[in-house]
Amino acid sequence: MSELTKLTIAEALNGLKEKKFSAKELTEAYVHKMDENRRFNAYVSETPEIALKAAEIADKNYAAGTPRALEGIPLGIKDLFCTKGVRTTACSHIIDNFVPPYESTVTGHLFNAGAVCLGKLSMDEFAMGGSNENSCFGPVINPWSKDVPLVPGGSSGGSAAAVCAEMCAAATGTDTGGSIRQPAAFCGIVGVKPTYGRCSRYGIMAFASSLDQAGPMGKDVRDCAILLKIMAGYDEKDSTSARKEVPDFEKVLGQDIKGLKIGIPAEYRPEGLNKEIADAWDKATAILKARGAEIVDISLPHTKYALPVYYIIAPAEASSNLARYDGIRYGNRVDGAHVDDVYVNTRTQGFGKEVKRRIMIGTYVLSAGYYDAYYVKAQKVRRLIQNDFNEAFKRCDVILTPTSPTTAFPIGDKAMMENPLNMYLNDVFTVSVNLAGLPAMSLPIGLASNGLPLGMQLISRAFDEETMFKAAYALEQDAGFKRK
């Protein structure tokens, strides 16, 4: 039975079709794993009853010969996606009792395709953080930890840990500055941040609306391709969702990458880059070259400005988006004499430290007198960052970089705790992609000498996830990474 949780989605779908096991058995195997691995603290709400009910329906559909695309596949859902009738908290005390009366478009697509909901996964509060330590339900432990408990990365840390520890077949994540890719790298799984607009943001609690994107986190490249096809698509409920045909991403896997131009950006190899990360990058480059890809040196000259641009724009948008949490219409209310006291008391007690920090930074950069100096300036540099990619993609088809400058670090790391800037620097290789709205993914390439997984990032042109998937699949085949 426990072997069932080792199967990828593609393998599990085959097994279900061939009646080697039932959807109920598959779901029960995952529920058992959730019990067994509770010490990782990955789930904040578990819904085994809902899961088993869905599995029963799945078995009926298999028996009738009418299975849907994801019939009976048990998934974990990041707690930022509203799930109808199932508590959704963004891992914040301010709404830790919120039960959405509606379903997010992305989870709706998954469940309508027959996926089974195992529960909701931990994350940094409102997706703000890179370590999952900002969850109001406590930190998540990276399943790769040995003596010292390590972070799973963030903000989709619960999703990454749950996939890694086989507590779900795959999970949803969201990525505003690296929140799918960095935890995927830290936990040795695959995570995809699609092109901005590919997946609807309807029903996903908003952090930074011009940057947020939902994406799949799975055991391998194929599983992510299968999931993204179902998650994506135009939605009239999200005006920024793209009116684009969704391709069959799985179809390109295994296609020849001969002649594909792989760009290697010089700026992603700053002085002092961890040698093992640099070596892993070289290894990945060599693998693609051996497959007949052409390696092209490129330049993304404004790379070093991406972090400050991000940490102006994202908090600015967050300060506006999070204004709705005022204790009036939903969430917890902390009383006060006057309605204004209710707002202040509710927000001061309800939000965690990092969220408050970003709301205030965002309020500052949007305030009269500073708007042009910070916010508009950042938007202008954002344009230059996008231009860099446009230029680079004239010379190459896909860009290869490391995902993160480090492997997973210990929970409660002193340098990160003392100075928020140290935590922000983790996003150095991932934020540019969000600013430019491009698709990117992380996949494991090998282990560092400390025994922890190293992730590689592939970036492609807007709405050309297919090229990225094609290159990623080739890399995955030859890297020979062994899942935990």
Place this chain on the structure above:
Amino acid sequence: MSISNETVEKIASLSKLKIDEGKLDETRNEFNKILDWMAQLDEVDTDGVEPLVSVNAQNLVCREDVVTDGNKKAEILANAPASEFGYFSVPKVVE
């Protein structure tokens, strides 16, 4: 450019947040560190560069102006911390 305690308090008030007792200096120092770091953008020449507001602004189109949803009072009030007579209720606003 460094900001004063007074500015920090003003920002907190605009954000509808209260700075924890005794944490004002610490918060100010932290802010100044972050703002100093952001100031590196000053070295980028952005003359004549159009601000990038959205990566897919061309996507925005008007839909037909019709009602698509509604009549959900019970669902809307279901998560309210306090409600009365089918409305959200709040402390007295007008003296």
